[in-house]
Amino acid sequence: MKRNMLNRLAAIFLLLFGMVSCSNRTDDTPENTISRSEAQIFLYGENHGIDEVIQKEFEIWHDHYHNDGMRHLFLESPYYTCEFLNIWMQADNDDILDAIYDDLEGTPSHVPAIKDFYQKIKEQCPETIFHGTDVGHQFFSIGERYLEYLRQNNLEDSEQYLISQEVIEQGQYFYESSDDVYRENKITENFIRAFDSLNDEKIMGIYGASHTGLNKMDYTGKIPCMANQLEEHYGNIIYTEIVTKK
Numbered sequence: 001m002k003r004n005m006l007n008r009l010a011a012i013f014l015l016l017f018g019m020v021s022c023s024n025r026t027d028d029t030p031e032n033t034i035s036r037s038e039a040q041i042f043l044y045g046e047n048h049g050i051d052e053v054i055q056k057e058f059e060i061w062h063d064h065y066h067n068d069g070m071r072h073l074f075l076e077s078p079y080y081t082c083e084f085l086n087i088w089m090q091a092d093n094d095d096i097l098d099a100i101y102d103d104l105e106g107t108p109s110h111v112p113a114i115k116d117f118y119q120k121i122k123e124q125c126p127e128t129i130f131h132g133t134d135v136g137h138q139f140f141s142i143g144e145r146y147l148e149y150l151r152q153n154n155l156e157d158s159e160q161y162l163i164s165q166e167v168i169e170q171g172q173y174f175y176e177s178s179d180d181v182y183r184e185n186k187i188t189e190n191f192i193r194a195f196d197s198l199n200d201e202k203i204m205g206i207y208g209a210s211h212t213g214l215n216k217m218d219y220t221g222k223i224p225c226m227a228n229q230l231e232e233h234y235g236n237i238i239y240t241e242i243v244t245k246k
Contacts, residue, residue, distance in 0.1 A: 031214040032239050039239035040202050041195070043227055045209035049108030052245040054117050057206055060243070064204050065125040072198055073121075074131045074191065074205035078139070078171065080146035080164040082132035087149075089122055103141040131203075133190035135183050136171020143168045184218040187211065188229045212240045
């Protein structure tokens with residue numbers, strides 16, 4: 001009962017979020033002041049759950065992976081979800097992916113194109129490493145299950161456990177408070193932590209369009225959005241693009 005209610009709340013939030021993202025988009029406004037060849041962080045903004053967009057994002061990642069040597073893909077997902085995906089990338093079955101997909105029921109990410117996206121990455125870009133930087137969505141299911149996995153492997157004192165606990169607490173606070181400014185700041189902080197751990201690797205990130213404008217506020221209009229904050233933090237190393245239907 002609790003799980004279904006939380007999934008419904010998450011679905012409503014993400015639906016409204018996607019609608020606002022769409023209404024705030026200004027795709028024809030140039031923002032990039034560096035070329036793709038100069039960039040280190042490549043951010044692609046989307047409206048969630050659109051099959052054609054998800055397919056195009058795979059094609060973009062496939063190109064970065066094979067032609068630019070990228071291996072690190074950042075997603076608008078919690079840390080522990082992407083850690084599970086990294087374990088699944090080495091597995092000989094889809095049990096982990098199936099469980100994650102089932103837990104996304106009621107959200108815009110619960111579409112067959114999402115499973116296909118991950119399966120094609122595993123098949124065609126097998127050295128991909130996922131990084132999740134969102135607050136703790138599905139903390140009561142995927143999050144708790146990942147903590148249990150770590151406990152079973154005697155990893156209670158690991159960095160993975162500590163970060164997962166922190167992200168779960170972020171999710172609990174966010175769903176109790178509906179504080180979107182808090183979430184935008186945490187997505188940015190979590191991104192910085194993950195990116196700084198990579199020692200200047202080039203990376204690609206897929207996020208909702210309202211997170212990826214270099215000169216935009218967040219969709220509440222109260223604070224700079226994630227990409228805006230990242231540019232303030234790192235300087236002129238970010239290339240951003242909106243992914244639309246073909």
